[in-house]
Amino acid sequence: MVISTLSRLRRLCLIAMAILTLAGAGAIGQARAQDVQDTLKLFSGSYDDIQKGIEALAVSGQPTAIEILQALTDNRLLAGADGSLVYKDAAGALHDAATGTVVAAEPAGAKPVRANNRIRRAVEAALGQLTLVSPDPAKRLEAALSVFKSKDQTALPLIETALARETDAKVKTALERAKAALVLYGPGEEPAKLAAVEVIAAQGDQDALAMLAATPSPSPALAAAIKDASDAIEGRLALWSGVQSFYYGISLGSVLLLAAIGLAITFGVMGVINMAHGEMVMIGAYTTFVVQDIIRNSAPWLFDYSLAIALPLAFLVSGAVGILIERVIIRFLYGRPLETLLATFGLSLVLQQAVRSLFGPTNREVGNPAWMSGAFDLGGLTLTYNRMWIIVFSIVVLFVLMVVLRRTAFGLQMRAVTQNRRMAGSMGIRTNWVDMLTFGLGSGIAGIAGVALSQIDNVSPNLGQGYIIDSFMVVVFGGVGNLWGTLVGAMTLGITNKLLEPVAGAVLGKIFVLVALVLFIQRKPRGLFPQKGRAVER
């Protein structure tokens, strides 16, 4: 109660202030008392009349103008048979349109004032003018933009008034642009219009481009200026869209990197073709789903930490499944890569079906925690937080893995076993265990990738399938047994794909990349960063 009264009071103050400033500027001094009734009468007439009424209201300084206009768009404005006008407020109470005082009953024969799209546009423009002087900078900005769009010439004096007293830099720029738009589209002189072109060109976006292109009957000099400005804007936009594509490419590359990095271990280091690798990713994503499901039901305050909880769990679950696969199937097939390929493909079918039976065939809902959702602007770019965190995450995973391989005892044993199994065995390394743990590590990393992918992709039983071919391509392209190669491979594929997309379309772009890759592998069968020497020549 208290709050609503207060806000009502504040609103009244705002309107009063608006009237005072407008009156002080002398823009609407004469449109007063007796005209108000005439203006309001217009709302009982045709659409044309209503539009005239709206335009008159916008410059009338009528204290209830905003209420009336808003009521009109929401169908809360009622016109009586005698031409009297009342509006309902949000709480349902009736007010007299002229005075704003509460009235008891609707006038006889009251009907809602109709609004079509034209009326709505007119209301929007009028509201834009009325809020130009709102004390809330966000409102003023919105109003300035609205004028910029509507190019309503009657708003020019208002804009100038508002501009004179504007203090907020952002709003000021917007007002200047709105003014430039009005000048450009108005009856003014050429020098003023040329200056206006410059102001609009500085804005440099699609709106500015459209505005310049639609300039009514430009003189030759003006047309030339417009062309120059448009070219400049287009160049700038092309640059930004190139940068944006590049960023999307890095984003796709990081996703590919995540999916392929576990494969770089199982395929690149061990030489095992695990066609069920995609399903390890899927299991990681479903682990995230289960974790979030439990949190939602029993501890909702933990939701923002759900990914942090899911990460180690996904690593363990996928890693455990990987170890199981290695013990039960793959270890019997070492040295027979083609058979391994077939057996693990069969396994991928079984895992998909198992997940489908457990969780159903449809997509499961995995939510973004607050810090993963939303976006921010950087220059002409829009960056979403989830994509950005995934880029960071993939790089972190890569470097942690490098440290594990190069600096730990396990990494040393792993490299020893893959380089010379017999020698490693005779030096006391339990090669069996190393195989098992290495495969577990690769699978566990796939699980981690699943946690990340659950944030940007549909969590369904087919999740893994979408990545398996691409992941193999990344590893093969980058060169086997080289994590740097995997990074370069993933980024190259991702960026090429996204740069081609605006030119060739998504599908054709992807086809080009695949064909280029097939040709590339034929030129350099061992990838970008091959291991050389005798060891691989067998």
Next chain:
Amino acid sequence: MQIGDTSAPKPILYVDGVTVTFDGFRALNDLSLVIAPGEMRAIIGPNGAGKTTMMDVITGKTRPDVGTVAFNGDVDLTKLDEAAIAQLGIGRKFQKPTVFESHTVRDNLQLALAGLRKPFTVLFAKETAKERQRIDELLELTKLTESHGRLAGDLSHGQKQWLEIGMLLAQEPALLLVDEPVAGMTDAETAETAELLVEINKTRSVVVVEHDMTFVKALGVKVTVLHEGSVLAEGPLDQVQANERVIEVYLGR
């Protein structure tokens, strides 16, 4: 070297200034080697001296970064692939016996016989009486007549080594490269293999890479010592064995 001497016979194999690097590692470093027609040469050297890489270069598997490899004086081997070099008459025996395990001994030899190599002619090929006779001879020579119908995969290790040598002979090469032919053989088999190679050398040039010094001694031929990708010493075995550098890097310890 002797290449400028017009009175000397054209060398069957002429290797000069060959260098091969793998990721900065010099597997062969300015290697030079000349084999005369009809000569048998033993090549020894510690692990990593470049023996296998040398074989790879001669048979076209690896391309040298720089250097000349010529066959019969004027055929440039660095431009040819393995199949072309084999067809010229250079046979190679691998360190690990490599035979076609799911073919019979006889089929192994038949496939090796010099002559048909083009897919289409091979598709319509029938075994001629001459071929049959040559196969029988080779079975005799390699003591495999009894086993001619067995699958090569079922042979003993020594038998596989011999079958592979038989297959090489079937190719009728002018030059035979043999990589560690007696590795894993019994003493008796080793002696027999030495005899076989001496017998083969009567009609062809042979280059043998071997670690086994008794075997090299039994061959009784000129020895080349490789070290770090180039020739360290060359000469009769006893002379090489007396060489101080050789003792230092290889023989002595």
Next chain:
Amino acid sequence: MIMKRLFGSDAMALWFLACLLVVTVLVGVLNLATPADSALHVPTYLVALLGKYLCYAILALSIDLVWGYVGILSLGHGAFFALGGYAMGMYLMRQIGPRGVYGDPVLPDFMVFLNWKELPWYWLGFDNFLFAMVMVALVPGILAFVFGYLAFRSRVTGVYLSIITQAMTYALLLAFFRNDMGFGGNNGLTDFKDLLGFNLQTDGMRVALFAASALALALCYLLCLWITRSRFGKVLIAVRDAESRTRFMGYRVEGYKLAAFTLSAVMAGVAGALYVPQVGIINPGEFAPQNSIEAVVWVAVGGRGTLVGAAVGAIVVNFGKTVFTGVLPELWLFALGGLFVFVTLLMPKGIVGTVPQLLDMMRSRKAQNAGETAKPEAPRPAAE
């Protein structure tokens, strides 16, 4: 005489061909000559189903030729099958003529729907049956030749080759999904009416297509048998067992691989062409990588490197699929996946390689006589 040389001592080939002949005649006669309510009647849907199996058997045979005998594991043979199918589908589309929904005398319905004004150049000539049949062989053949030439020349082998063949079929899958490719996009080609003027829906035509598939299977089988028994085939096996040995012997391995791969692709194309009129549709789904891998498993189940095994495997697995998907659809993927694992782990020789062994073991146990097994074994696939 010729027959005797062809088969040598191998009774399996004769058995296979005899069974094929008997089944074909029996199915044909029982479908056409018995009344529909007779207990012996073979319903027409079954004829079409069996015809489909036979087409799969040809596909499996073509995979066995390259995988079983040359060691090339192609995960993209489904692409050749689908291309052959599309070539046939294009002929069948042109045969529809003005009977389509939109009644355009030349343009297939989907082109009218896309507002196309004239036939794209690559559709020209497909109204001619002979031209279409040449394309059935030529298109997959040329693709395999170019692809194989590049791959084998640069010595892409083993798993790498498998992965890029998979990428090839994946790229084609994406391409054929596009409407502007001019092959009907997502929906593919369907609503066929007749072939060579005969209505596709009649029992007689169904039986004729079934018989044609059986004949094609027999001919492909004989061709493969002849090739693998020739010295050329021995070189193929040599390449599989020891590629570099073959090379150092003076054989240009690329040429042999390329010849086998191209021929195999043509066979797959023929299989696809026979498949399409019997199932009545061809769509981009046929390019899906999973189809190609499944076909490889048929070969593994039947027995790699035995030819007969490939055909047997294709028929057995697909029969299983029909039964399973009818009765317990949700279990089919478990069964198929389990089969992959089971066969590779426990039955590497497949049905054809394992069953005779078991029989021999039982026989010798029964006779209490551990005599040597007289029968020569089929060539064993070597460990990679």
